[in-house]
Structure formats: C-alpha cells, structure tokens
Amino acid sequence: MIENHLSLLLVALPLLAAPIVAVLPNGRLPWALSTLVSWSVCYLAAWQLINVSSGQVISYELGGWAPPWGIEYRIDAANALVALIVSGIAALTLPYALKSVIKEIPHQQHALFYAAFMLCLTGLLGIAQTGDIFNLFVFLEISSLSSYALISLGKQRQALTAAYQYLIMGTIGATFFIIGVGLLYAMTGTLNMADLAQRLPELYEHRTIHTAFAFIMVGFALKLALFPLHLWLPNAYTYAPTVVTIFLAATATKVAVYVMLRMVFTVFGFSFIENTPTDELFLLLCVTAILSMSFYAIYQKDSKRLLAYSSVAQIAYMMLGIGLGSVLGVTATLVHLFNHALMKGALFMAIGALIYRVGSSRLEHFSGLGKQMPWTFAAIVIGGLSLIGVPGTAGFISKWYLVLAAIEQQHWLIVGVILMGSLLAVAYVWKIIEVLYFNATDEREQQNTAVKEAPLMMLIPMWVLVLANIYFGFNTELTVGTAEQAVKLLMPGAN
C-alpha cells in the first residue's frame, strides 16, 4: 500500500505536517513533530531510491489522471538521489536545529519557523519528484516563499534586506521560468516533461522554443546562483539563521541544479543545446565563477560568507559537468551534487556550533577555539579537506570525474581551472583552520578559553555528515552507481 504511493507520500507528508506544526504551542512540540516527519520522509526517500536503483522508472499518476493530462510524478535514479539528499539533510538538520533555534530565534516564532521549514522541505521534494513542468513551478514557489520567510528570521537586521534581495531575485527567476513554461505550452500544448521531450525535437528550429529555453535557463540560473546571477546568495547565507543556512546551502541550490539537468537533458535534449551557444556559455561562466568566487572567498572575514562564496564556486563545478555534456561530465555533476551537500552540510554545521558558542560568525572571534572545541575543529578540518578534494574524501571523487570529463574532451584550460580551484580552496579552508588552530590573540584569549565543546545534539548530526564525507570517499556504490544509472536515463544512447 505504502509502496504504491511512496512518491506522493514523500511530498504530502511534510505538506500536511506544516499546518499542524504551525498551530502547535511553541516549545519542543513543533520541533519534535517536524523531526519525526523529516525522518519518515528520509526513510521513504531511501526506499524510493532502492526501488529505482537498478534503472527502473516509477510513474505515479496523481489522482488517477493519466499523463499527459494529469500530473505525473516520474521517478528515476536522478530524482530519487536528489530526494534522498534533500530529505537526508533535513533529517540531520532538524535534530541539530533544536538548540540553535532556541538561541537564534524568538520563542514565539518557533512553531512558525518549523512550519516554514516543513513547507520549504515540501517544495524542494516536490520539485525533485514531479514530472510536470507547471507543477514544478508551483513547488518552486512553495520552497522559495518559505525560504524568504526563513531567511528573514535571522538575528541581525541585515537578514531582512538579505531576504528582500533574495525575494526580488528569486521572483524574477520564477517569473522567467513561468514565461518559458508558457511559451512551451503555447507551442506544444503539453506540460508533461516526458511528453514535451517527445514533441520538442520537431520544433527545434522554431524561434519560440529558443526563447522559451532562454527564459527557463536564465530563470533557473538565478535560482541556483550561477555566476554572475549569484548576488543574492552570499547575503542570504550570511544573515539567515544558522539552521536555515545549513539546510538551504546543502539542498536548495542542488535541487535547482537538478532541474537544470532535467531541462537540458530530458526536456530539451542535449542535441538542442549543442546547437545553441548555451553549453559554451556555461563553460565560460563556470570557469570565471570558479576562479573569481574562490578568490572572493579567500578575502572574506566572515565564516558564513566565506563558505557562501565557496558555494557559488562549487555550484559552478556542477554546471561545468552539464556544460561538458558528456556521460562523465553529467556523472560528475550528480556525484558532486550529493557530495557537496555532505561537505557544505558538515561545514556549516560546524561553523554553526562555533556560532552557538561564541555568538558571532566573524573569523576573528573564533581565534584559538580549536583547543576548546576539538570535535568541531576536526569536523571543519575533514569537511574542508573534502571541499578541497583531498583523496580519501567524497570531494575527491567529484573532482576525479570532473577532471576526467574535461580531459576526455581535451579541454586543458578547464582541467587547469578545476585544479586551480582546488588550490584556492586550500587557501580559504586553511584560513578558517589557522584561526582555530593557532593560539588566541591576546584580547580574545580570556573569552575563548572559557568556551566549551558544542552540545551533543549538534555534534552527532555534524559527525554523521563528516563520516559520510569519508565513507563516500572510499565507497562510491551509492553515489557513482546511482549517478551512472541516472545518466543512462538522462542521456539515452550516449553510452
């Protein structure tokens, strides 16, 4: 029974939970219910992934209406992987959230906070699950609106402007996307992605299709913060409450990258993209992004902002794989999608633990904390190494595939840029590590020597992610295996 409706339950569960959470009394109850829901969803997502892991496709007809008229949830290895990332990160973030939220968010807003969190989870999972392009827009708006609200809850006043900035940019992105969808509908009369994929090839020459494509690409480039449309991201990540930063950094942009993959490979088809300058443009933007954003990260004085710029650079790695358009490249994109969620999740959780103890995210305030908070420090070191791509960590696997994809096409410049990006990552990661590792400067010394290790409720989720970073650096059956299955479906006939 459950198995038949798995795909729907994944989305419906948090959606139904949201209003219930909202009316619960403030206190631990909203947190407890959300955590429970997120764990169940994570369990369902894992179940779903197992069902599709050997290449099957689940087609779920919403309300029994057959596609292309009704809404179809179409699950293959790619969606299932993304759904697992989103729900897995949520399931780890929520236990972590308890203490952090009590400290950062006013008591009377707790229930609403968790309700918004549930809605955001609904939206992100919905985007991953759906096979209907308009339905995708609806979920996009659900996740975006709730994340604007979540970001604005940040303690500092700048959180409001950051949320507003994201609201404007995000709305432009969503509008562009819906314009594109409208144009596609006008030309083909369908909103189902699989159906679109069949009807589009005969219309490839049509200018409206090109226009629709451009709108959709720019719209989602905004959502996933592709350089130079990333300007909202550093502020949003910096000023949002820590928990929100962790969750959004590890999931929101990943889901947007997934949509990009779907649009490029399933809906339009790479043969269409190749005849437009899009793939070259992607490569150009990504190369610029990796270099410039990594440099930016090096010069940041705020730890969250530093990681935010690093995220923009890392997103460019994922888009690079799409731009290369090869089997290896897309495999790299999907693998990095997963791995980057692990590393950024771990890093932001560790930074969050420091913020929890020190009350600030500025690097200079962390001086000498490595000794006081050894577990948090170790988490930053391992997460950072994964971000750099040191062998033995998950990050290495992504880099491995990405560089191989570039070598395969003899793009030596891109090879150089990817490796250069790793070296720049060494510089910004070590900036954090040095501050923590070396003794405190005099004026900080007295404050920081009294600091204790982060509470266990924070350390456990953090270390689950840290260990995952190591585990997936050695065992890639789940990541690479699933990615290869997904690529087979995304790029039929490419092998």
Next chain:
Amino acid sequence: MISLTSEQLIILAILLPLLAAVLIVLADKRPNLREAITLISASVVALLVITLATRINAGETPSFDVFDVVPGITVSFSIEPLGMLFALVAGTLWLVTSIYAIGYMRGHHEKNQTRFYAAFAIAISSTLAAAFSGNMFTLFLCYEILTLSTYPLVTHAGTAEAKRSGRIYLGILLGTSIGFQLLAILITWSVAGTLDFQQGGILAGKLDPAYAGILYALFIFGVGKAAIMPFHKWLPAAMVAPTPVSALLHAVAVVKTGVFTILKVTLYIFGSDFITSSGASDWIIWFVAVTILLASLIAMTKDNLKARLAYSTISQLSYIVLGALIAVEMSLVGASMHIAMHAFAKITLFFAAGAILVAAHKKNISDMGGLGRAMPFTFIAFTIGSLSIIGLPPFGGMWSKWYLALGMVQTEQWILLAVLMMSSLLNIAYLLPISVRAFFAKPKEGVVYTEVKEAPLSMLIAIGLTSLACIVLFFYPDPFYNLAVDAATGR
C-alpha cells in the same frame, strides 16, 4: 608472529601506529604510559617490517585489494623489493627516533606532547602504507595523508614563524600534488586505463612518446616531497619543527616518500625502458643536476645548523632522483640504496643537532667552536654521519654513490658524473668544518662549556645506534643491496 600471513603483517604494520595514535590521545594525562605506547608500538612495527623483509628476500610477493573506490580504482597494497626497502628504513628508524624523541621532548620542555606523538604515529602509518601501496591511487592517498598529518608537527611551536612555515609547507606540498601530480595521475588513468604498478610500466605503447616527457615532468614536479628546485622551499621552512620531526620525517619519511614515489613512477608506471627510449627525462635531468649543486652551495652559506642540513637533504634527494632519471640498472640500484644510506647518515646528523640544542642551546654553527670537547660523543657521531654523507669508506654512504657513479659511467653521462663528484667535494666543504670547528677551534670570547654535558641518555643511545649503522652498512649492506638489486632488475 610467524604464524601470521604476510598480508596480515602488512595490515598490522599500517594499523598499529594508527591504533597507537588513538591510545596516545587517550593517555594524554599520563606521560609515561603515553611514551610506553609509542615505544611498544614502534618496537612491534620494527619487528613486523624486519619479518616482512626476510620473507620478501625469500621470494614472497604478498598483495591484496582492500576495496574498490570507483570501478577500476582500488585501495590495494602489495610489497615489492623497493617498497620493502623503504618500509624497512622507516619502520626501524621510527623506533630509534622514538627513543630519541622522549629524551628530546622532555629535555627541551616542549608543549602539546600528546599531539606531537599522535601526529607522529599517523605520519609513520601513512609512510608505511605509502611504501606498501599497490597502485598509484593508494600511493597518492597516503602521500596526501602524510602531508596533512605532518602539518601539526611542523607548526608545533604555534608561533607566527611556525604559522608562516606551515603555509609554505602546505602550499608547496598540496599545491604541487594537486596541481601536477593529480593531473598526471588522471592523464595516466585516461590513457592507460589502470593505475596498477606493473613491472615494465603501464604506459609503454599507450602513450605517444612525444608526450612522455611532459607527463613525466608533471609527475616529477608533482612530487613536491622530492624537493627538486624550484619546489624545495618547504623543506627549509619545515625546520621550524622539533628536531625529532626534522630527523625522521624531513630527512627520512616525508622526503623519502617523495623520491620513493618518483622511483615507483619510473619503474612501474613508465618503466625504465620507456623512459630511456622516449627520452622523457632528457631535460628534467638538468633541473635535478642544478638542484644538487645549487643546494650544496646554499648549504655552505647557512649558519643555522638545521638549515644547512636541510639544504644538504635537498641536494642528496636529487641524487636519488638523478638515479631514477638515468634509469639504467646500476643507477637504479644506487638510487634505491641511497634511500637507506642517506637516511641513516642524515638522521645521525639531525640527532646530533638536536642533542646540541638540548644540551648546549646552540643553533648556529658559528657558536659551536670548541663544543666538541664538551660533547665528544655527539660530535664523533656527527663526524661519522658527515663522512657517510660525503661517501667515503668505511661508511655506508659510499655504496650508493658508487652505484650511482657506475650508472653514469655506463650511460656515458660525463657531465652528470662531474656534478656528482663536485657535489661530494661540496659536501666536504659544508659538513666537515662543523666538526673541525667543534673539536679544534676555540670558543667565542667569554664562553665556557664547563656547564655543558652530553644530552640525555635516551638521545645518546639513538645517536649511537644510527652512527653505528652507518659503519655497519659499509661492511654489511646486503639487506638493502639485495632489495635494491631486486627492484632494479625486476626480479
């Protein structure tokens, strides 16, 4: 012990230091227990590598895969003669260095000793794992873990200078390994479809010989640990570390992992035949030759004893690389043997330098006039180490130079032979005056050494052992010689 298979011994040798690191951290508050853990695990590891060495000499070739990382790329371990030679050196010297380190760290009142011993054990574990690596991926993995685990040792002092040195250390070692070595590995993988170490190499016939030189250069310069100019600066910078670190890690484990990697790449990725037939090493050889001479010249200008020894190491490492680049049997034997011979001689010199620091608080050579009469044992050992580095009989260092020179004669590389000989002269010029000054010169004005005694006993034992080894290895180089010949001829 004997009832275990060689595969189990390999795993034990790698895991035991790791386990020791964990126990050391747990024994944080009890220094004696902590040091006992270090000594016991070091003794067992020494026993393990010696047992393994006898089995390898008897013709065993253990190898096994641990697990697949991605399809075709495995973490795997295997022992061939060259790796065994390196492991034998690193494994036995860890025990000696541990004995020394206990005296040094306590005598010098260092802080954070727990972190020191734990990081040291991890570094040894990754060195042994590198020595036993069965493919290039595993070797690269261990190479990077070694870089990272030695960072806390280099920056042990926690001062601004240590921080700066740490940056240079990581910047060069990670920079070259990610920028060049990883790229070379990826290209190798995409060309050859495998990263396994195979006799005769995996690239011959698959890589266009015209590109062999570029790929080889990526490997050679990608191995920053071999300290070939212009990527040598990290080694003098690393001298800010406590002396036991400089002795074992920056004269033996870390730097030798570098040259060992180059030898492995030469023998088992390219294959010596492919190197000579494609001319891959033709132009890199001059970088190495220049490194040998230039580093020796710079060493002469250094007054700080450890800095002088560091530049000497840079020069000596390039001997080994040179042997690899010439890639004929004799030169490869010489290069492999030099891993061992230089290790024993240079660790003696560093031990002596540390003893001088602890006993007399002297860092600079110019302050050491007359010190030899106060610390005769230390300076005799220093002299023995120096003579072995120079390559005079009856010291072990003679053999490796002998075979290196034979290799050059065989290939008629007269210029390189001249470089080697000139470098030996330079060795004399920068090493012997130290002993001469200590024994025969007068102390500086107003300095008297009546208070200065020899260093603590545990340090003297270590110094005695390694300097004795320098002499023994002249008369009985067989354990290393046999392994080196087996490696070079591809038994």
